[in-house]
Amino acid sequence: MKIKMFNGLFAVAASAMLMLVACTSTDKVGSKQNAKSDTEEQVAGKKGSSSFAIPYEKYTLDNGLKVILHQDKSDPIVAIATIFHVGSSSEELGKTGFAHFFEHMAFNNSENVPLGANRKMIGELGGTRNGGTWNDGTIYYEVVPKDAFEKLLWIDSDRMGYMINTVTKDALEREKQVVKNEKRQRVDNRPYGHTGGVISSHLYPKNHPYNWPVIGSLEDLQNASLEDVKEFYAKYYGPNNATLVIAGDIDIDETKRLVKKWFGEIKKGQPVEKLEPRPVTLEKTISLSHEDNFAKLPELRLVFPTVEEYHKDSYALDALGEILSRGKRAPLYKVIVEDKKLAPNVSAYNSSREIAGEFTIRVRANAGVDLDDVKKAIEEALQKFEKEGFSDKDLQRIKVRQETQFYNSISSVLNKAFNLATYNEYAGSPDYLQKDIAAIKAVTKDDILAAYDKYIKNRHYVMTSFVPKGQIELAVEGAKDAGVVEEEIVQGAEEEIVLSDTEDFPRTPSSFPRTEPPLGEAPLLTAPTVWQDELTNGLKVLGIEHNELPLVQFSLDIDGGHYLDQPEKSGVAYILAELMMEGTKNKTAEELEDAIGLLGADIYISAGDESMTISANTLSRNYKQTLALVEEMLLEPRFDEAEFERIKKRLLTYLKQREGDAQSVASVVSRKLLYGEDHILAIPVSGTAETVSGITLDDVKDFYYKYLSPSVAAFHIVGDVKQSKVLDSLTSLERSWEAKDVAWPSYETKAVDNDPKLYFIDIPNAKQSVLAAGQLTFPGGHEDYNNLVYANNRLGSGSSARLFQLLRIQKGYTYGAYSYVSRRKAMSSFRAQTSVRANVTKESLELLINEIERYKDSFTEEDLETTKNIILKRQTLEFETLGNMLGILSNISSYDLPLNYLQQEQDELTGLTLADFKQTIEKYMNPKKMDYLIVGDAKTQLKRLEELGMGKPIVLDIHGNVLTQE
Numbered sequence: 001m002k003i004k005m006f007n008g009l010f011a012v013a014a015s016a017m018l019m020l021v022a023c024t025s026t027d028k029v030g031s032k033q034n035a036k037s038d039t040e041e042q043v044a045g046k047k048g049s050s051s052f053a054i055p056y057e058k059y060t061l062d063n064g065l066k067v068i069l070h071q072d073k074s075d076p077i078v079a080i081a082t083i084f085h086v087g088s089s090s091e092e093l094g095k096t097g098f099a100h101f102f103e104h105m106a107f108n109n110s111e112n113v114p115l116g117a118n119r120k121m122i123g124e125l126g127g128t129r130n131g132g133t134w135n136d137g138t139i140y141y142e143v144v145p146k147d148a149f150e151k152l153l154w155i156d157s158d159r160m161g162y163m164i165n166t167v168t169k170d171a172l173e174r175e176k177q178v179v180k181n182e183k184r185q186r187v188d189n190r191p192y193g194h195t196g197g198v199i200s201s202h203l204y205p206k207n208h209p210y211n212w213p214v215i216g217s218l219e220d221l222q223n224a225s226l227e228d229v230k231e232f233y234a235k236y237y238g239p240n241n242a243t244l245v246i247a248g249d250i251d252i253d254e255t256k257r258l259v260k261k262w263f264g265e266i267k268k269g270q271p272v273e274k275l276e277p278r279p280v281t282l283e284k285t286i287s288l289s290h291e292d293n294f295a296k297l298p299e300l301r302l303v304f305p306t307v308e309e310y311h312k313d314s315y316a317l318d319a320l321g322e323i324l325s326r327g328k329r330a331p332l333y334k335v336i337v338e339d340k341k342l343a344p345n346v347s348a349y350n351s352s353r354e355i356a357g358e359f360t361i362r363v364r365a366n367a368g369v370d371l372d373d374v375k376k377a378i379e380e381a382l383q384k385f386e387k388e389g390f391s392d393k394d395l396q397r398i399k400v401r402q403e404t405q406f407y408n409s410i411s412s413v414l415n416k417a418f419n420l421a422t423y424n425e426y427a428g429s430p431d432y433l434q435k436d437i438a439a440i441k442a443v444t445k446d447d448i449l450a451a452y453d454k455y456i457k458n459r460h461y462v463m464t465s466f467v468p469k470g471q472i473e474l475a476v477e478g479a480k481d482a483g484v485v486e487e488e489i490v491q492g493a494e495e496e497i498v499l500s501d502t503e504d505f506p507r508t509p510s511s512f513p514r515t516e517p518p519l520g521e522a523p524l525l526t527a528p529t530v531w532q533d534e535l536t537n538g539l540k541v542l543g544i545e546h547n548e549l550p551l552v553q554f555s556l557d558i559d560g561g562h563y564l565d566q567p568e569k570s571g572v573a574y575i576l577a578e579l580m581m582e583g584t585k586n587k588t589a590e591e592l593e594d595a596i597g598l599l600g601a602d603i604y605i606s607a608g609d610e611s612m613t614i615s616a617n618t619l620s621r622n623y624k625q626t627l628a629l630v631e632e633m634l635l636e637p638r639f640d641e642a643e644f645e646r647i648k649k650r651l652l653t654y655l656k657q658r659e660g661d662a663q664s665v666a667s668v669v670s671r672k673l674l675y676g677e678d679h680i681l682a683i684p685v686s687g688t689a690e691t692v693s694g695i696t697l698d699d700v701k702d703f704y705y706k707y708l709s710p711s712v713a714a715f716h717i718v719g720d721v722k723q724s725k726v727l728d729s730l731t732s733l734e735r736s737w738e739a740k741d742v743a744w745p746s747y748e749t750k751a752v753d754n755d756p757k758l759y760f761i762d763i764p765n766a767k768q769s770v771l772a773a774g775q776l777t778f779p780g781g782h783e784d785y786n787n788l789v790y791a792n793n794r795l796g797s798g799s800s801a802r803l804f805q806l807l808r809i810q811k812g813y814t815y816g817a818y819s820y821v822s823r824r825k826a827m828s829s830f831r832a833q834t835s836v837r838a839n840v841t842k843e844s845l846e847l848l849i850n851e852i853e854r855y856k857d858s859f860t861e862e863d864l865e866t867t868k869n870i871i872l873k874r875q876t877l878e879f880e881t882l883g884n885m886l887g888i889l890s891n892i893s894s895y896d897l898p899l900n901y902l903q904q905e906q907d908e909l910t911g912l913t914l915a916d917f918k919q920t921i922e923k924y925m926n927p928k929k930m931d932y933l934i935v936g937d938a939k940t941q942l943k944r945l946e947e948l949g950m951g952k953p954i955v956l957d958i959h960g961n962v963l964t965q966e
C-alpha cells in the first residue's frame with residue numbers, strides 16, 4: 001500500500017499481500033450489518049494468513065466533508081487524521097509554497113481557539129499532534145487519550161472552518177519567518193539539501209505542478225499578499241476537499257453526533273477539480289552540477305520520468321527499484337559497492353505521485369571519487385541486469401517482506417487512519433486497498449522487465465553531480481552549473497513581530513457557542529501483563545503476549561556495546577554489529593539475506609553506547625525460523641575479511657559525510673564537552689576516522705569472544721506468541737550459548753564546576769546556528785531519574801513546553817527548540833538544543849540561558865498539575881504498538897525495574913509536590929553548570945557572542961579540538 005511521504009513525517013508503508021474484507025452494496029465495511037461476525041477470512045487475518053479487516057463506516061456531511069469512522073477499543077485513545085486535497089501541485093508558478101505555509105498557519109490559532117493553544121494544548125492533554133504537506137496534499141493529525149476526544153473535534157473543526165479571519169498581515173509576516181527557518185534547516189543548511197529542487201525544476205516543465213519544491217520559493221512567499229493567501233484558502237480548504245478519519249476507542253453513534261455538531265455548520269467551499277495525470281518525457285538527458293557548501297562526499301543522482309500512482313506500471317517500477325539495488329545480488333550493489341568499491345551503498349526507487357512519477361538511482365560515493373566513474377559503473381550494472389535478469393526467488397522475497405510491512409503499517413490506530421484517509425482521498429474509497437494489493441500480487445518478472453525497457457533502458461534522465469566545495473573536477477564531465485541561489489543572511493534583516501491573542505477579527509456566526517468543551521470521563525489505563533523467566537545460562541527473558549496482529553517483535557540486548565571498546569579502537573562494537581549481518585559459518589552474506597527475506601522478516605544488529613542489540617520483526621507463523629537465524633548469526637558469525645574491509649571503508653565514508661552536517665557536528669562534539677576527553681562516552685559509538693582506521697579483524701573477533709555473554713543479556717519478546725512457545729524456542733540458545741565473566745572498565749566523569757564555558761565551531765556560510773547546552777547528572781538507574789524527566793516536561797519536552805513556545809511561537813527564531821534527559825547507565829545528562837537563523841544566534845542563546853535560569857522560580861502549581869496530567873495521560877499511548885511494549889521490557893531489564901514499574905511511577909508522580917520539582921530543577925538544571933556550544937558561521941556571529949559576558953568563545957575544529965586564535 002502506497003502511503004505518501006507527507007514531507008518526510010512518515011515512512012513509506014510497503015504494499016501488502018492481504019485482502020480487506022469486501023464491502024457489498026453499502027459503505028459499512030466489516031460491520032454487523034453486512035459482514036459475518038467471524039468469517040474465515042477474518043480469523044485467517046488474525047492468524048497471519050491471507051486477509052485482514054479494517055472495519056470502518058463512511059458517510060458524507062451535507063457540506064461535502066467525507067467522514068470515515070473506525071472503532072478500535074484495544075487502547076483508550078483516539079486518533080484523528082484530516083487530509084486536504086491541496087499540496088504544492090495546487091499552486092502556480094510565482095505563487096509557490098502556499099500549501100505548506102497554510103499547514104503552518106493552521107497550527108497558530110482560529111476564531112475560537114487561542115493563539116498557540118493548538119500546539120500547546122494537545123501536548124498538555126497527554127497527546128501528540130503534527131502535520132505535513134507534500135506535492136498532492138496536506139494532513140493534520142492528533143492522538144489523545146479518549147477523554148480529550150471532543151476537544152480535538154473543537155480544535156480541528158475550528159481550523160477547518162474558522163481560521164482564515166485570524167490571518168492578519170502581522171500573522172502572515174510572522175509565519176514567513178518560521179517557514180524560512182524550516183527551509184534553512186531542511187534544505188539550505190544541509191548537505192545535498194538543494195538536490196530535490198534542482199531535479200524537479202529540470203525534470204518537469206515550468207507549467208507543471210511538480211516543477212517547484214513543496215516548501216516553495218522564499219521569494220514567492222515573501223511577496224505573497226494577504227489577498228493572495230485568502231484567495232488560495234477560499235479555493236482549496238473547504239470541507240468538500242477533505243477526508244476526516246476518526247479511529248480508536250469511540251462510540252460510533254455518539255461520534256456521528258459530535259462530528260455533525262462541530263463540522264456540520266462549516267460552509268462548503270468552491271468545487272475543486274481533480275488533477276489529471278501528467279507524466280512527462282525528456283527530449284534529452286540533462287546533466288547538472290553544484291558545489292555544495294556542506295557536502296563532504298560527491299553524490300550522483302539519475303532521475304527518469306515515470307508514471308502516476310496506481311498506474312499498472314508503477315507496481316512493477318516499485319519492484320524494479322528493489323531488484324536493482326536491494327541486497328547482495330542486486331546489480332547496482334554488486335558492481336558499484338562490491339566490485340568497484342566506489343561507494344558504501346546505492347539506492348534505486350520509484351516515487352509515483354498523484355499525477356506523475358520518477359525513478360531515481362542515487363550513489364553517494366567515497367571521498368575523492370570521480371562521478372564519471374560512478375556513471376560508468378551504473379551503466380555497467382544496468383547492462384548486467386539486462387543480460388542476467390533476476391530470479392523468481394528475488395520477487396518472492398519482495399512480496400513476503402511486503403506482507404510483514406503491511407501489518408506493521410496498521411499496528412496503531414493512527415496508521416490505520418492514515419491508510420483509510422489516503423485511499424479514500426486519492427483512490428476514491430478505502431476499499432481501493434483490495435485493488436492495490438491485487439496489483440502488487442500480480443506483478444510478474446515480465447512486467448518488471450517491460451517496465452525497465454519502457455522507462456529506463458536508453459531513456460533520457462536528469463543527472464545531478466553534487467560535489468564538495470572546491471572539488472568541481474569530481475562532477476560528471478560536461479555538467480552545467482545548476483544555478484542554485486544561496487540565501488544571504490543579513491544581520492537585522494527580519495523585523496521582530498510579536499503576535500497577540502487579543503487581536504480583533506470578524507467572528508463567524510454559529511448556532512451554538514464554539515467554546516472549549518470539557519474533558520470526558522478519564523480513561524481506565526490497564527498496563528499489559530509482563531511475564532519473565534531466566535535460562536540456566538543466565539539469559540533473562542521477558543515477554544508480553546499481544547494478539548491483535550499476526551506479528552512478533554523481539555530483541556536480544558547484550559550489555560556492553562561501545563562502553564567496552566578500547567578508546568583508541570572506538571568503533572569495534574559498531575563494526576562487529578555490522579559484520580554479524582554479513583553471513584554465518586554456513587551461509588554467505590547473500591544466502592543469509594535470502595533466508596531472512598523469504599521469511600518476510602527484518603533482522604538488525606546494532607551497537608549503542610552501552611549495549612548491542614539484535615532486533616527482529618516477523619510474521620508470527622515464521623517466529624521460530626526467524627529466531628533460528630538470529631541464533632545462527634549470534635553464535636556462528638562468518639568474520640569474512642572482505643566484508644570487514646568493506647564495512648570499515650563504509651564507516652570511514654560515513655564519518656567523512658558527517659563532517660558537513662552542522663547538527664551532526666554539534667552532537668559529536670557535545671559528547672566530548674560533556675564527558676571530557678578521557679571518558680569512553682566522549683567518543684561516538686561509530687568512533688572517529690583516527691580510531692576506526694586502526695581497527696583490525698582480530699580486534700573485532702577479540703571483542704566478540706570476550707564480551708558477548710548471556711550472563712549480561714536479556715531477551716525481550718512481544719506479539720502473537722505464548723510464553724510456553726517462547727521458552728521452548730529458546731532451548732537451543734540456552735544449551736549452545738555459554739556464559740562468561742565480562743569485566744567492565746571504570747571511567748571517571750568530568751567534574752562539574754560553576755564556570756560555564758562557551759565554545760564555537762565554524763561552518764562557513766551557515767544559514768543557521770546550532771545551539772547546544774548540557775551538563776552531566778547521575779547514573780541512569782539513579783532514584784532522581786524520573787523526577788528530572790518530570791521536571792523537564794514544561795521546559796523543553798515538545799511544542800507545548802517553554803523553549804518551543806518562546807523561540808518559535810513568540811520569536812520565530814527557529815523551527816523547534818527542546819531539552820531532554822539523555823539516559824546512560826554510566827552517567828546521564830541534561831541537554832538543550834535548537835537551530836536558529838544565523839542572525840539571531842546571540843539573542844537566541846541569551847533567551848535559552850535566561851529561560852533555564854528562571855525556570856525554578858517560574859515553575860508554578862499550575863505547571864505541576866499540567867505535568868502530572870501530561871505524564872499520566874501520555875501513558876495511554878505507550879502500550880499501543882509492539883515497539884512501545886518492547887521498550888517497556890527493555891527498561892525493566894536495563895535498569896532492574898519491577899514488572900509493574902509504570903504503576904509505581906504513576907504513584908510516585910502523584911505524590912510529588914511543588915517543592916520536590918523545584919529541588920530537582922535547582923540540582924540538575926543549572927545554567928551556570930552547563931557548557932554551551934555554537935556551530936555556525938564565525939565570520940558573522942563569533943564576534944557578537946563576546947557581548948554575552950561569558951568571555952571570548954573558545955574556538956574548536958569540527959572534531960572538538962581547540963584552535964589557536966589570533
